[in-house]
Amino acid sequence: MQEIYNPDDKRAVQQVVNELVRQFDNTGSITLALSKTSTVVSNPKVLSTSVIVLQPRNTSAASIAATTFVSSKADGQFTITHPSSTTPRAFDYVIHGV
Secondary structure, three states, X not given: OOOOOOXXXXXXXXXXXXXXXXXXXXXXXXXXXXXXXXXXEEOOOOOOOOEEEEEEOOHHHHHHHHHOEEEEEEOOEEEEEOOOOOOOOEEEEEEEOO
């Protein structure tokens, strides 16, 4: 994170504040693709070095949580691998390391 050496430097202050805001607004929700075994999630805050944490939002999602995982990450997106189903399964996610 950038440091502010001169508090009168409005650009530096703005950059630091924007970086702080990005750290706290790093959540989302996704419903997994039906009848597929993977779902791609697009989010501009994802970096290839980010850590993604999934949290089931419904009982259908909770029943597959042990076999559902983030299988790949790239700047701007990540892929969730999961069992195929015709039942909607929703997850919340948090991105760490944005």
